[in-house]
Amino acid sequence: MASHPFVAMNTIEKSFNGVPVLKKVTLEVEKGEIHALLGENGAGKSTLMNILGGVHQPDNGQIFINGEEVKMADPHVSQAQGISFIHQELNMVGDLRVYENMFLGSEIRNKIGFLNVEEMCRQTREILAELGVTINPKEYVRNLATSYKQLIEISKALLHKSQLIIMDEPTTSLAEHEVSRLFVLMKNLKKSGVSIIYISHKLKEIQEVCDRYTVLRDGQLVKTDVMENENLEVITKLMVGKSISQERYVHGHEFGEVALEVEGLTSAGLFKDINFSVRQGQIVGFTGLAGDGRTELFESLFGYRKKYSGIVKVKGKPVKINHPRKALQAGMGYVPKDRKENAIIKDLSVIHNMSLSSMGNFERLGFIQGKKEQQKFQTYKEALNIKVHNPRITIDKLSGGNQQKVIIAKWLEAETDILIFDNPTQGIDVGAKQEIYQQILMLAEFGKAIIILSSEAPEVMRICHDINVMYHGEITARFTGEEASEEEIMHYATGAKREGEKIG
Amino acid sequence: MANIDAKQYSRESPSMKSRMSWLWSEYSVIIAFVIIYIGASAMNPRFLDMNNQLNILMQVSIIGIIALGMTVVMLSGGIDLSVGSVLALAGVVSVLALNASGSIWIGVLTALLVGSFAGFLNGLMVAKGRIASFIATLGMMAGARSIALYIAEGGSVSGEVSGFTAIANSDFWIFDFPVIIFFVMAVLIYVLMHKTRFGRYVYALGSNEKAAMLSAIRVDRIKIGVYTLIGTLVGIAAVIETSRLNSISSSSSGAQYELDAIAAVIIGGTRMTGGRGKIIGTIFGILILGILNNMMNLMNVSPHLQGFVKGLIIIIAVVFQKRE
Structure with missing residues (x-):
């Protein structure tokens, strides 16, 4: 069975502007397997997948599908071979309807060339039902929540009778129950013989659903092995190249005066009744899933959004911030995502x-x-x-x-005395990440009040004194850095648990 | 560490080819100007005649002053289609004020006020009304022309104050006054764009409006400033236009000036979407247009065909600049 993998990429090499990105990488995916592709940002995962998807051409190496060599000259060739690529950024046209998006580029037409809307709607409904969701096929995509868009993107791949689906971080915008539904679906697909390449940073998810894994580091293949019984720490070590300490960076609790105080901040549809305060030298984290409203909250606080009510006090003085300039005058700085x-x-x-x-x-x-x-x-x-x-x-x-x-x-x-960082290490490689953390800590030691927004719970756990968890525009829990655990945070972030008293 | 140094060294010693392409992308308009200039001198010996050269400068000065403002507007990511109409309106109103008061100063001041006020309204519509600049200034284009026609009853108005024509018809040393005004304005706008925070903010706004706003820049005020600035420059251009023949036509003065000004900016290498471009580029852009017009006149090309050549040049210029 192993002699004929569905897809085999052999000794792929690729460089951009003379900088090698992939060095003789080999990847094999069996029929009906879920294969995890792992690596830090910049390890070459996306480039490898873009080569498989026909977006980039390799400098060297071959691609075999069912044992036959194929030149992926452009994305159409790749699609014709039954490969679908679900990108992290969704490729949806918001102003088109659900079924129009599903059939974009491959519309069903009747004999005289007009669109067969009824047939397209029927097929759309069928596939969505398989995923366990009911969406009106004639709904405009712009009106849907991100997680639904993600599901539509996946159904699109199913519609094209794909043999291999590449999923690039598909769960970032999904709630927990949606993730588990996606996993059930993936296992069903596997049974029907579809292969999946699964790219994610969430190792726990990977262990749950993947059969084998391949780790890339700096454009080189580090290891390919069976997932079962593999220790997550070992995999992390492989990805990073050394064991990174998950140790907390911050210690000590000597804070200055209250620098920023927020009472009852509310903006219709985005966030409501937000209360918190930050002291000089304190690092306060905000985490949650996509759609939790934390970015909108701080964009409002910084004056980029104007429609909000509530009291904002800087160093005890109430301020009215309706433009970033006012925020700057009040001593706030904002490093956006x-x-x-x-x-x-x-x-x-x-x-x-x-x-x-x-x-x-x-x-x-x-x-x-x-x-x-x-x-x-x-x-x-x-x-x-x-x-x-x-x-x-x-x-x-x-x-x-x-x-x-x-x-x-x-x-x-x-x-500025108050610094707000939104996803401060987004798209930054590991080494520079540590440096940014250290600089943030140094700023706190100088007495700056610091707010960190991050979608990654481990990040806020490592560098924050206090952690606020948000869900649907509300702060659902508050932890100190020591007592927080990733599981607890996830419970509150997904809305599975909420703890009103804790916030008081 | 040595490893990193070696890497950076190899990256920072570009090949001859990439150096040439940098030169081309930064200064293509100057190279094009030199080529056209040499071509023109070779094709017609009268081109190099001193009077002809000064004549070209005189002819481009009015559009040139407007094109300076257009560069700033386009750097901010906008466009102003109303310049020609506002020029006619400012001219008509200023002549009426001139005749009524008998004071040249009041006439000039009126032109500047009408121009800058029209620009200010454009800026308000774009910044506060959040109307696309194309639409807002299209409305202003129709509106200003209509008011000019109404005030002048569709015809021309002429100045009745002696001395007013001296503004555009005097000279200093070998240069006509309008040329000197154009050069002075060019220097002022250059300094404004490169040595003051206003200029820095305009570039930032045109390059990335959201990031500019999140950097605590008052984007709305900058936009209003940009459109008011071009309005004021149009007012200056209106004074020159009116003074040259001592009259202004409400129907034909300033017609299609917006196209020539935009053409000069585009030929000069300013990016349509803003954030990138140079005042120097626009100056050479306007000179290229002036030389082409002059050559076609010297060679007796039908005036009906001159628009075709101009159109061709604009498209060629943009095609070449695409390769950045």
Whole structure:
């Protein structure tokens, strides 16, 4: 049986701009198996899958399907071979209906060439029923919750009679019961002979559902083995290359005065009755699943969203924040998530990104002093260990970690006392991650009040003194860093448990 | 550590080819200008005549002043279609104010006020009303032209104050006044865009509006400032236009100026979606347009065909800039 794997990728090599991304990687997936593809960000998982999906061409190596060599010249070839790729970012057209999305590009037509809407709706309903959901096929996709969009994306793969489905982090936007439903479905698919390549960072999920695993690190194959009986810690070690300590970074509880106090913050449909306070030197975490409203809460607090009610006090004084400028004046800085969209100005140089929020510091008689900007950048470059050769290049040429440090420098230069970080280590490799954590801790020691939003419970557990868990726009639980456990956090984040008294 | 150094070294010593492509992407408009300039001198000896050269500068100065403002608007990620109509309106109203008051200063001031107020309204619509700049200024384009026609009853109005024509028809050393005004404005806008926070904010806003706002920039005020600035520049252009012939036509003055100004900005390499571009580029863009017009006149090309050539040049310019 093992002699004929459904898909075999042999000694695949690929480099971008002379930088090797994949070095002789081999991957075999049997018929009817769920295969986990593991690795840190930047290990080469996505590139490997994009090669299988026909998006990129390998520099070297072959792909065999059912023992025959196939050249994946473009995504259509890959699709014709029965391979479906479910991307992490959903490829849905919000302004089209559910069935239109399902059949996009492969519409069913009747004899004279008109669309056969009834047939498409019938098939859509059938497949969705298999997944155990009932959605009106004529509903517009923009009106659906993210988890439903995810399920539609999966049904689309089923519709195309796929032999192999690649799932890239499919559970990030799903609630717990939806995840378990997805797993049941995956096991059913497996029985009917469909293979699945499953990419995820959630090792527990992987152990539950996957048969075998392959670990990549720095573009190289580290290990392929059977999942059963494998120790999760061993796998983590393989991914990272060394055993990372899950030890908490923060100790000590010597906080200063209350820096930020929030009472009864409410915004219709986004969050309600939020109360919390942060002291100088304290690191407070907010975690939860997608759709918990934490990003919206802090975008409101920072003045990016204006429609909210409630009391915000900075150092005991009530402030009305209806624009980020007001937030800055009150001493708040915000390092947003999705750095490319929200934080960096990609056409401005590294230096200019650093000085953007504090132009007043560099002006004389209304004119910008370029030299002063450069000198100031030099100090931040050393203090935060920003790796850049020529700071006049545009910021998009820097790695994610260095971009993030520039954004941190921006708010330090603006002399903010309260710093809000939303997903601070998103898209940042392991080494730089540790560095960012250390810098956040250092800032707290200097007496800054720090708020960390993160979807990863382990992250907030490691660097926060206090942890708030949010679910559907409400704070459902509050832990101190020591007493929190990942399981407990997940219970409250998924809404399985809630503890009103604890919040008081 | 040595390993990293070696890596960076190899990355930072670009091949000749990539250096050339950098030169091309940064300064393609200047290279194109030089080529066209040499071509023009080779094709017609009269082109290099000093008077002809100064004449070209004179002819591009009005559109040039508008194109400077258009560069700022387009860097901010917007567009202003109303410049031609606002020029006509500012001209008509300023001539009426000039004749009524008998003061040249009041005439000039009126033109500037009408221009900047129209721009301010555009800015309000775009920033506070959240109307796409294309739509907001399209409305202003129709509205301003209509009011100009109504005030002037569809015809032209002429100045009755002696000395008003001196503004556009005097010269200093070898340069005509409008050319000097254009150069002074170019320097001022250059300094504004590169040496003040306003300029920095415009680039940031055009590149990524959400990130600019989350960096605590008052995006709305910058937008209003940008449109008010181009309105003021249109007011200056209106004074020159009116003073040149001592009259302004409510129906034809300023017609299609928006297209020429946008063309100059695009040829100059400013990105349509904002955030990237240079004032210098626009200056060379307007000079390229001026030389082409001049050449076609010298070579007796039918004026009806001149639009075709201009269109071709714009498209070629954009095609080449795509390869960045």
